[in-house]
Amino acid sequence: MTVSTQTTSFRPSRRSVLAGSAAATGAFTFGFAIPFGDEAAAQAPNPEINAWVVIQPDDKVVIRIARSEMGQGTLTGLAQLVAEELQCDWSKVTTEYPTPGQNVARNRVWGNFSTGGSRGIRESHEYVRKGGAAARMMLIQAAANEWKVPASECLAENGVITHKASGRSLRYGQVAAAATKVEAPKEVPLKDPKTWTIAGKPLARLDTADKTTGKKIYGMDLKLPGMLNAAIRDCPVFGGKVKSFDAAKIKDMPGVKHVLPVGDSAVTVVAETWWQAKTALDALPIVWDEGQHAKVSSASIAEWLKEGLDAQSAVVGNQNGDVKAAIANAARTVEAVYSYPYQNHACMETMNATALYTPEKCEVWTPTQNGEAALAAASEASGLPVAKCEAYKIDLGGGFGRRGAVHDWVRQVVAIAKQIPGTPVKLIWSREEDMLHGRFHPVTQCKLTGALDKDGNLTGLAMRISGQSIVAGIFPQNIRDGKDPVVFQGLNAPGPEASIGYTIPNLLIDHAMRNPHVPPGFWRGVNLNQNAIYLESFMDELAHAAGKDPLEFRRALMKDHPKHLAVLNAAAERAEWGKPLPAGVFRGICQTMGFGSYVAAVAEVSVSAEGKLKIHRIVAATDCGHAVNPAQIERQVEGSFVYGLSAALHGEITIKDGRVEQENFDTYPVLRMDEMPKVETVIVASGGFWGGVGEPTIAVAAPAVLNAIFAATGKRIRSLPLKNADLKRA
C-alpha cells in the first residue's frame, strides 16, 4: 500500500491510467490492499517500520498521513512532527495516505481521519510523534543488534545511526528490513519541543510544485477506464421531491447514456462527457413536488429568529451572578440586536466523486475531509458492508467544512453507480448545484444587554442567541438536554476550549434554538464567527458608551485571562494602537478564543464620503501554543482574512420560495485581490499547549473591521454582510 509506482496492485489496468499523476504527487494511495501482518511488512520491498513510517532501501522515508490536505498545510506539518522524532533526513521525506478501509482493517491504527475543527495537528500530534519516535528506536535497535552493542550506545541523526565507541555507522535504509522485526518499544519518550530542528521550523510545503504546472490531480480531474460522467439536479426546495421527469426528451442528445433518479429528490444524466451530461440535464423537463417549505423566505426565517430573542425558553451556555439584578441596578444599560446570514462554503472545486459499484464491492474516489465518513457513506448508500467498500482520498480543491461531516455527494454518486454496475461514473456538481445545495453557515440573531455602573465598568452582560443549530441538523444525537454546545463557541466558561476572555460579574449567555429547513453545516470558523462579531462589536459599543478606549475597556475585564490578553496586547502593540494614523484612517480591535487558540486583530480602514470602504492593513496575533510550521501559520492567518472578509463584506445566501436565490459568483460575490488588505501576522506561540490554526482567525476578521468602520463613520453595523449597509456620511 505504498506509493503507487512501487507496489503490486490488484487492479493494474486502472492503476496504469492514474499512475502518472499518482507518481507525480507521491502522496496518493488507492486501489491497493495488501496483508498487514508483521511478516508481510518485513517481506515487503519497502519495509513498514510501523503504521506511520516506511523506509525504503535507498533511505527514502515515506510518512503516512491520516488527515486530509486541503491547502492548510497539515500534510507538511504532520510529516514534520513524525520526521522530528524519527530523526530522519527531511530531504528524503515523502508522504502517502492510508485508505479509510485500511484503517478499519487495521483496527484504526491511524486514528481519526476527520480533518475539521482545526484538529489536524492539535488532536494527533502526540500519537504521530510517538510513531516517529518508536520507529527511530526500532531502527537504532536493529543497528545495535547487528553490531551486538547496547542500543543505548547508539545515536540516530539525519537518518544515520552511529555507534560512537566504535565509529561504525549505518543508514536507515540499511537496517529498515531488520527493524521491522524488532519489537515495538512500550515506552516512547518524546522530545522537548524546545529542542526541535524539523518541527517548529518554517519549512517549505511538500506539495507545491505540481500545483504550479497543472499536474496535480483533483477529484474533478480523475479518469478511470470506461468511465462515464454525471451531472445532477436535486430539488431546489430543501425537502422537496421529484414528481416526474421526461427522459424521452433528452435520451437522443449527444453522448447521453442514462437518465436516472437519485434517491427521491434528484435526477442525474449520465453521459460520455460531463459537458454532454450537463447540457442534457439543462434540457430535461423535471416536475418537482416542492413539499412543505416552498413558502419559506429569508424574511419569514428572520421573523422566527426575532421571536426567539425574547422567548421565555432558552438553553444556558454560560452563567454567573445575577444578570437581571445587574441590569436592574445599572447606572446605564446598552442594548443591541445583531444578525448574521446564511453563507455558502463556495469551495473552488465543486463537490464531486467517482464511484465503481459491483455487487461484490463499492469503491469511491473523492476529495474529502473525512475519509472514514466517506467510506461510511459509501457503505450506507450501496447497502454493502464496510469491509466490501473502499474510499480513496484525493487532495481537496477547498474544504472549509463542506467536505467533512456530510457526504451527500458521495451518497449520490453511489446511488448512481449502483444503477450501472461495473461502470465507473464521475459525478461533478455544477457551480449552480453547489451554490443551491450547500450545507450553510447557519443563521443566528443575537440580542445583547450590557449593564454599566456610574464609572463605566461593565457589571453585567446578557446575551441571547436565537437561531439555527448545526449539531441539531447533522448530529442530532449529540444534542443533550436541548443544548448544542457549538452554539456557544468563544463564549464558554474558562477552560481550554473556546472560552470567553472576559470576567463579567453577572453573565447570562443562552440560546433559543430555531431550526429552519435550510440544511446547516460546519463552515470554517463555525459559530465562533458569529459570536465574535456579536460580542466584540458589542464590547466596542459598551466601551464607547462608557467613554473609554476600546482596548483599555477590554483589558480591564481580562486580568484573569492572561493568554487572551497577551494576544490582544501583541496585536495592539504591533499595530501601534493609540498612535496617530494618516488622516481618514481609523482602527478597530477585537479578540477571541476558539479551536484551542487565542487570536486578536487590529484593522485599519477608511470610508470615503460616498461610503466606499477600504481596508488598508490588518495586524493579527495568534497563540496556538506550539507552532509546528510558522510559515504555514502565516499563510493560514492571511487566508483567514480572505475567508472572513468575504463573509463580512459580501457573504449572503438568501431564501425565497424555500430555495436559495444565489446560483453563482455573480450573485454570491467573494473577496478578490482588489479588496485584499495587507496582513501582518504575529505568532505568539507561548508553548505548553496545542491549538488549531485554520479557523480561529476567521472570527476576528469581521469585528476588527466593523469596529474600525464605527471609528471612521460613527455607524454601527449590526447586520451582515456589509454590502447591505449604507456607509455614506449622513
Add this chain to the structure above:
Amino acid sequence: MAKLNVNGKTIDIVVADDTPLLWAIREQIGLTGTKYGCGVAQCGACTVHIDGVATRSCALPVSGVTPEQKIVTIEGLSPDGMHAIQQAWIKHEVPQCGFCQSGMIMAAAALLQANPKPSEADIASEMTNICRCGTYNRVKAAILDVAAGGTLGRG
C-alpha cells in the same frame, strides 16, 4: 468537429460547436490542469492564453476559436515548469489547495507579458481570479518579484 491549436499542436476533436473551450480542453484533449470553477467567466480558474491574452475558457465556445489562434494551457506554459512565474510561485509558496492556481498563474503570466512592470494597483485591478483559500497577497508578492527581476521570458 473543431480544429484547435493547443500548446503548439494542432488537434482535431469531435465536439459540439457550442461546447465551451474549457470542456473541450479537459474532456476531449485530456488536459485537466485548466479547471472548472463557475462556468460563467467569474472566477478565472479556467484561464488559458489565446494568442497571448488571458482568456476565460469556460464561457467561450470552441466555435469561437479559429484553428490559427494559439491556445496555451498551464501544461504548455513552459516545457519543464520553470517559467519565471512558476518559479516565483514555488519560491513564495503561493498555492494552498492549489485548485485556482493554474488560472492564477496563466493570468499572471499574461499580465506580465503585457505589462512587465505592473504596480500593486495594476496587479489588484488586473488579477480578478477568485481564490477561496486566500493566497492573494502571495500572488501579488510573486508577481512583483518577477517584475523586479525582469526574468520573464528569460527564466
